[in-house]
Amino acid sequence: MANSYYYTRFFDEMGGRLDENYNNPRYDEINHLLTHSKYSFDDLGDHKYLTNIVSGKTPKGIKYLETGIPFLGSTHILFGNIDATDVPRIAEDIHNGVLASSKIKRGNVLVTIAGTIGRTAVYHSDDECNANQAVAILNLGTNEIDPEFLVHYLNSRLGQLFFGKLQHISSQPNINLEEIKKIKIIVPKKTMQTEILKKVNMIELQALKLEEDEENIRRESDSLLLGEMELNSTRQNKYFFKTGEGKSVCFYIFSNELSDRMNYLFYHFDYTILQKLQERYETEKLGCVCSEPIKKGEQPIYSENGEIAVIKTINLKNSYIDYKNCLKVSRDFYDSVPHAQIRKGDILIASTGHGSLGKVDVYDRDDPAIASVDLVILRLLPAYDPYFITYFLRSHLGAVQFEKWFSGSSGQIHIYEQDLNQFIIPKSSTQGIPMEKQKDIVSKITKKLEKLTELKQKSEKKWEEARALFEGSLLS
Structure with a gap:
């Protein structure tokens, strides 16, 4: 078969799972990176770091409301932030009743566990919310690790390799809560975590400013067609x-x-x-x-x-x-x-x-x-x-x-x-609107979008610079 390849694993290398993805040699890089860590590493599930982990659910017959408790899904969890702009809402009695175990509070770390695996963000709002079954909710509750540090780690190259290895490949990829606990995390002392984040955040602020400019250009391009017509x-x-x-x-x-x-x-x-x-x-x-x-x-x-x-x-x-x-x-x-x-x-x-x-x-x-x-x-x-x-x-x-x-x-x-x-x-x-006029309108909007693309490339470069700085702070 074209593009097929073969590899072997000894039984003592297989870690209790027989699927091809888990044992694929591309994840050998995980051990290579861990051996180059500047600090000690441990299981995320250790009680020093993680006091509780649950996933949400979608009760049968749930109804979404105009106002109420935000109900997050995997599409709302991005790499490093939460987009609650278009989030559906549920009744408060559902939030406090059948979904009480999946309440989300300030400082919780949210991880996507179905569909797109491993996008991670900290929940920063004082207002509680809830989540469906595609989101895992991590309560750190200790002083050993900063939630923002953990999010940066899980969104890093090494963290994403772990998610890739541990996920179950299917038409709906997924990872379970016990597997998340097995992720190895590199943990400097809390003061060093703060110092690393301070440097990384300075670059991320520049990226956010570029994204703000992107959004302004996007709004202008959205209204341009109506204006032309x-x-x-x-x-x-x-x-x-x-x-x-x-x-x-x-x-x-x-x-x-x-x-x-x-x-x-x-x-x-x-x-x-x-x-x-x-x-x-x-x-x-x-x-x-x-x-x-x-x-x-x-x-x-x-x-x-x-x-x-x-x-x-x-x-x-x-x-x-x-x-x-x-x-x-x-x-x-x-x-x-x-x-x-x-x-x-x-x-x-x-x-x-x-x-x-x-x-x-x-x-x-x-x-x-x-x-x-x-x-x-x-x-x-x-x-x-x-x-x-x-x-x-x-x-x-x-x-x-x-x-x-x-x-x-x-x-x-x-x-x-x-x-x-x-x-x-x-x-x-x-x-x-004849073809000539269509092309004229397209040309004007495209020029706006080219500026948008330019800003996006600059912001992505800044995000990549921030990621490289974070990873370089942990790995020799």
């Missing part, structure tokens, strides 16, 4: 399909205005901007501007030695595709799923989940790839610029249509192919 909106960019949260409103419509949907979001008065779009421009339904039917990706069977990239929701960044961290499948699997194959110029849309649904990016490579089952693929007619349609779908004009057409509740939300077909876009015509 003279369809400005006063609405704040907060949508139920992204956050799982809504604001109480009261409105009515007559029975003869009802269609086949009974969801109030389908008739929300914010959609008057779509009427303005249709009044100002000749429009067409999205399904009619595709050269092929809109189609869904495929559940991949990953291969350690695969050569074909799989694009998943986590790889869509709503401004670029993260190719670096794509998992792979074999050429045989790629050939077996022609409906999921991606071509250069295809538009990829995340079709599930609060905070993920509605992310849109263009596949811009010649290399073969497939879309995962959580994405849908749009392949446009030549009269439409894929970047213009992508920018349109990212804008308020696209967001209100995702808001209107999504289905589901309680965190399990979807946008189906037949509903994407109904999205309204400007027609490529003299009464709509």
Whole structure:
């Protein structure tokens, strides 16, 4: 078989697990790095460091509310920080009752343990929150190790090697709590931890300032398309399909205005901007501007030695595709799923989940790839610029249509192919937005995004500099 390789392990080297991933020679680097430690190391699960570790859960029939206790999932835990912008909320009696064991308090360390493994952050808020089953909650509760130091360590190269080795590879990778306890941690004295963090934090502050500038540029680029189309909106960019949260409103419509949907979001008065779009421009339904039917990706069977990239929701960044961290499948699997194959110029849309649904990016490579089952693929007619349609779908004009057409509740939300077909876009015509005008708008937005990319590269360089300083402080 192409790209296969073989290795051997003696029984005394196998550590109680027989799976290929755990015993893979690429993790031999762990022992090499530990032997070059400047300080002693120990198990994370030692009571000197860890007083308790639990994972959250999602009770059957749980309902998300407009206000309440934040309920974190793995998508909210990033490397070193928590993004609670779009977090769903639960009732306080659920938090204090069935989920009492997974309460999260200031100073707890949170680790993603399902899906994307090993992203780690400290919870800094004084307000309690809770988490689902994809998050482990570590209570250090001692003076032996600083929570921020532990987070930097677990997010470092060595920490990520441990997560890679200990995880169980499947369609939903996971790691259990007992395995987290087995991670070896390098532990200088507390005063030295503080000194290391002080130096590292100085560089991280520079990276955060660059990211703040990135966000300002992103907001400008998001509003540019509306300005070019003279369809400005006063609405704040907060949508139920992204956050799982809504604001109480009261409105009515007559029975003869009802269609086949009974969801109030389908008739929300914010959609008057779509009427303005249709009044100002000749429009067409999205399904009619595709050269092929809109189609869904495929559940991949990953291969350690695969050569074909799989694009998943986590790889869509709503401004670029993260190719670096794509998992792979074999050429045989790629050939077996022609409906999921991606071509250069295809538009990829995340079709599930609060905070993920509605992310849109263009596949811009010649290399073969497939879309995962959580994405849908749009392949446009030549009269439409894929970047213009992508920018349109990212804008308020696209967001209100995702808001209107999504289905589901309680965190399990979807946008189906037949509903994407109904999205309204400007027609490529003299009464709509012809190709020449599409390209002009794309050019202006792209210039903004190029500045965004430049800032992102600078911030990533600073983050890498901070990581290198931290690791160099521990390893000779």
